[in-house]
Each structure stands twice: as structure tokens, then as C-alpha cells.
Amino acid sequence: MSNPGTTNSAPIENRAQLVEVLMRGNKPQRQWRIGTEHEKFGFVRPDMAEGRTPYAPPPYMPRGIGALLEALSGPDWEPIYDGEAVIGLKGANTHKGCSISLEPAGQFELSGAPLETLHETDQEMRAHFDLIRGPVKELGLGFVPVGFQPLWGRGDMPWMPKSRYAIMRRYMPTVGALGLDMMTRSSTVQVNLDFSDEADMARKMRVSLALQPLVSALMANSPFVEGKANGYLSNRCRIWTDTDNARAGQPPLFFADDFSFERYVDWVLDVPMYFVVRDGKNVDVAGASFRRWLENGEVPEGLKAYPDQTPTIGDFEDHLTTAFPDVRLKQFLEMRGADAGSPQMMVAHSALWVGLLYDPATLEAAERLVRELDWGVYQQLRADVPKLAMDAPFPGALRALARRVLALAEQGLRARARDEAQFLAPLQAIADGGPTQAEHWLALYKGAWGGDVRPIFQHAEV
Ligand SMILES: Nc1ncnc2c1ncn2[C@@H]1O[C@H](COP(=O)(O)OP(=O)(O)OP(=O)(O)O)[C@@H](O)[C@H]1O
Ligand SMILES: N[C@@H](CCC(=O)O)C(=O)O
Numbered sequence: 001m002s003n004p005g006t007t008n009s010a011p012i013e014n015r016a017q018l019v020e021v022l023m024r025g026n027k028p029q030r031q032w033r034i035g036t037e038h039e040k041f042g043f044v045r046p047d048m049a050e051g052r053t054p055y056a057p058p059p060y061m062p063r064g065i066g067a068l069l070e071a072l073s074g075p076d077w078e079p080i081y082d083g084e085a086v087i088g089l090k091g092a093n094t095h096k097g098c099s100i101s102l103e104p105a106g107q108f109e110l111s112g113a114p115l116e117t118l119h120e121t122d123q124e125m126r127a128h129f130d131l132i133r134g135p136v137k138e139l140g141l142g143f144v145p146v147g148f149q150p151l152w153g154r155g156d157m158p159w160m161p162k163s164r165y166a167i168m169r170r171y172m173p174t175v176g177a178l179g180l181d182m183m184t185r186s187s188t189v190q191v192n193l194d195f196s197d198e199a200d201m202a203r204k205m206r207v208s209l210a211l212q213p214l215v216s217a218l219m220a221n222s223p224f225v226e227g228k229a230n231g232y233l234s235n236r237c238r239i240w241t242d243t244d245n246a247r248a249g250q251p252p253l254f255f256a257d258d259f260s261f262e263r264y265v266d267w268v269l270d271v272p273m274y275f276v277v278r279d280g281k282n283v284d285v286a287g288a289s290f291r292r293w294l295e296n297g298e299v300p301e302g303l304k305a306y307p308d309q310t311p312t313i314g315d316f317e318d319h320l321t322t323a324f325p326d327v328r329l330k331q332f333l334e335m336r337g338a339d340a341g342s343p344q345m346m347v348a349h350s351a352l353w354v355g356l357l358y359d360p361a362t363l364e365a366a367e368r369l370v371r372e373l374d375w376g377v378y379q380q381l382r383a384d385v386p387k388l389a390m391d392a393p394f395p396g397a398l399r400a401l402a403r404r405v406l407a408l409a410e411q412g413l414r415a416r417a418r419d420e421a422q423f424l425a426p427l428q429a430i431a432d433g434g435p436t437q438a439e440h441w442l443a444l445y446k447g448a449w450g451g452d453v454r455p456i457f458q459h460a461e462v
């Protein structure tokens, strides 16, 4: 999750202002950018454990995630605080536009800068791993980008000192069985992409929401839970099915022909709140209704002790970050279906979506393709993919769909004329019959690793 920023304290006077928050994202095509975010799990290196448990998830302190943030901070990386604790870094100078942030159990996240080409995305990812390699080793740690924590249980995971997460931690168990696993034991790669206007946004939403399960299957990389294969290829996608369905999934109205900024506003007003920021602090209002606060003046219980009880534009902007549909709308669209994976796979993930969505003729063709079937087919696919990935049942076979979609993505990238089609190669190999990352690890686990998952840590990126 991004780090806390400044908020707009203007009171909300009418709904048009909320629509306007989203519309501010409209941009001409020449200003469209690619913003890639990824998360990864830290672990204690067995050869440098020095009294610590080998492979354990690092705590915040000592010799953990907080220490890594401190080691990285400097003129290029300014610390960001939650109270007294450093909880992120804001890039400056040549790293302007990037930030480093923490997920609840310290999954280390690069929120990349909005970039023009996939070559820059590729370079940014490499530069990030190069940047952290030294300090990570110095602390006796490593980092592995997979979709679900392979070894440790829910109770073994540390909690980072972030007030947003204290609120979510309390609330999650009241709305789903696996929300705490989503928070502490999952890691993803996401790409944020722009739109020109409402019609373009709605088309990109339909195409990307329908194809999110296909991409989850191609990117499946979370077959291990607590030291064993647990029967899922993307356990991370499974946990999203039972986290909090009031804010996650594929809401059917996002597919509708009349989907619009206003309809998203309408949907998100009914997503239960988590927090509002007052006096620079997150105030717990988890479960309260933004709509009833805004429309009926029902002040959320937790806010009653504060003088500023009027909903502001900043409150709505914060609320937008608490919705987790498979494709999230803010001032850009965020693709949220994929497990974290190797750097090549994570760049390929951005490449797939850029190819499909950023060339208008390709986007139209992609929309025709997804409209060949009822939306219900893609919803069923979402239910089947966690277990089966590319072997999930699909009319005409999922690999055939993957090949068509990748051919379109390639066409879209070629139309951009930036020599980017090469970045699709790892996904094309899977569409053509190769194993997903999850299947690759499972073959090793059943073979050379002799039923032990720990060797996965030897394949760490840093
Ligand atoms: N105009 C843009 N086009 C594409 N990407 C953008 C644009 N503006 C910002 N981004 C990207 O959005 C990402 C960060 O968004 P933000 O800081 O709001 O995180 P977040 O999505 O709230 O975090 P999380 O997904 O972890 O909850 C960055 O990677 C950034 O590059
Ligand atoms: N870790 C979560 C993503 C958290 C977020 O950025 O919303 C996931 O794997 O999907």
C-alpha cells in the first residue's frame, strides 16, 4: 500500500465532486503511463542466521524490515513515518516518482514511478533489486517474490507498525475467513494504467476485469502453504475469494454497458469504511457506511470524539484506497489479479496489460473477444483458477484463450512501435504449453527437493 500523503480537506458538497475525483484521471494518450508495483517476502538467510530461526520472516526490528528501510534511507530515499516509525521511503532525484512501502507483515513493496515504456519498467525492477541487494545481505536477509508465504503460519507472521493495518487487522476476521492471510501472507504484482475518458475507462474495465482470472492463471505462483503443497496453484487467489466480498472480486455492474465514473462512485460508497484521517492520525471507523455519513449525516461512531465530522474530498480519496476489486479504479486502473513472481514474469505482466489496453484498435478487438462469452463464464473462471490455473475448464480451453489474448497483446505492443513485444515471452511460453511458475516449483518439490519447500528460498532474487 502506498504511503500516507496530504489530504484535501474541502467538504463534499455534492456527488458531482466525487465523480470529478475520478475524472481527474482522464489523460490524452500521449500522457498514458505504466506504474508497476510489486511485493515480496523477506526471510532470514540460513547461512547468516546468527541465533535467528533460518527462513523466518524478519520482524520490523531488530535486524529486520525497519533496519532495511533505515539502511536504504538517504538523499535519494527520504523516510516516511507513521508516528515514530519509518514505514516507507519516498524516492527523490533519479528515483523521483517511486516509493518503497510495507505490506502488513513487512512484504517489501516497490511502487514504481509512472513510466513511458516497458524498457523503463524492466530497468526499474532490476535497479530496485540491485539497490536492496547489499543492505539485505548485510542484515543476513533474503527476499523471494512468490504469491503466498511458503513456509510459515499465520501466527508466525510479524506485524509492521502501521496504524492502517492495526485497523484492518481487527476488522478482517469479522468479514471473511482469510483476510489476515491476505494481509500478512500474500504478495502481488500490479500494474496501473491510464484512460482518456469515461468510455475508454469503461472499455478498459470490462476487458481487464473479464481477463483478470486468465492472467491470475498465467501468473500462478503460490502452491505452497506452511511447508506443503496445499492443492492450489494460486493460493493467493484463493484467499481473495474469502477476504471481504463487499470490497473484492468482479462486481457485475463493472461489466455493464452503462458502467461509468458515477456508477463506481455509487458502488464504492457502499464499500464499508476502514478509517478516516484526523489530526494526521488514522481514526478507526471500520464497518461504517460512507454513504450514510454523506447522505444522512450519520457520523461514524469512531469519529464522534473529533471536532471535524464533515466528510471531505480527502476522506473520499482515502476511502477509494480501501476497495479491492480485481480491477480498481482511482485516477487510473489497477490490475490486481496476479501473484508476485520472477522479475521477468512481473515485467511480462505489465507488458500484457499495456499491449492489450494501450493501443485503441487492439483494445476494441479485445473487447470483441471478451464479449463472445457471457460475463458469468469469467466469474466461473475466477472460481476455478486458484486450484487449476491454466487447466481450469473454459469453453474451447483456457490455453486457447491465452494464445488469442497474447497475440492481441503482441499486436498492441507492436503498434506502440517501442520494441516491447519481447517482454511477453515468459507468458507466451506458458500459453504454448509450458508450466506456470507454480507447476515449475511443484515439479522440483516432488522431485529434486524431496518434499521439502525450503529450497525455494535458494531461488530468492536477493
Ligand atoms: N498516471 C499514472 N499512470 C499509471 N500509473 C500511475 C499513474 N499515477 C500513479 N501511478 C502508479 O500507481 C502506483 C502507486 O499507486 P498508489 O501509491 O496510489 O498505491 P496503491 O495502489 O494505493 O497501493 P496498493 O496497491 O499497495 O494498495 C505507482 O506504481 C505509480 O506508478
Ligand atoms: N498483498 C495483496 C495486495 C495488497 C494490496 O496492495 O492491496 C495481494 O497479494 O493481493
Ligand SMILES: N[C@@H](CS)C(=O)O
Pocket (backbone or CB within 6 Å): 001, 002, 103, 104, 182, 183, 321, 322
Ligand atoms: N495492500 C492493501 C491490503 S493489505 C492495503 O494496504 O490496504
